[in-house]
Amino acid sequence: MSKTTTLGSLLRTLIDRLDHDIELRYQTHGLDYRPRYTPIVRALQELGPASITAIANHTGIPHSAASQTVAQMHKKGWIAYSEGRDKRTRIVSSTAQLDAALPTLHQEWEATRRAASAFDAELSVSLSALLVEAHAALDRVPFSTRGQNQADTPPIHPRHPQKKGKHT
Structure with a gap:
């Protein structure tokens, strides 16, 4: 990765790579x-x-x-619409196509869960746990308000201590 790669680019690229690989698995089943x-x-x-x-x-x-x-799912035939109690609400339901694919989807979801566990084990810190931690940190202090001035900067997590001499 380049020195100019941003946090947003890293996250989008990771999601794109993961989704692409998972989509390939669905395609092997003709889905x-x-x-x-x-x-x-x-x-x-x-x-x-x-x-x-x-x-x-x-x-x-x-x-x-x-x-x-x-x-998107409706266009692909995965779900159907019906009218809700009030005419403004659409009710979403599964189609026969989705119902028929569920056993395969459940198998692939389990395979994805195992792959995610193996991926987490390969990393220096669990990505799943880190993402939960990141969401909790953003719940405490939204990203939009971080870094506005140094007094607003939350303390560094103990797992990531500051190096001596960097900040005085």
């Missing part, structure tokens, strides 16, 4: 399925037919992102 569909599918399995708002709330995905993903 036109993307990793971003998985939270929606899992929500439908847990909630049954649900509104996009309910799915977004259940998964923690922003409503706009959930809506975009559901629209």
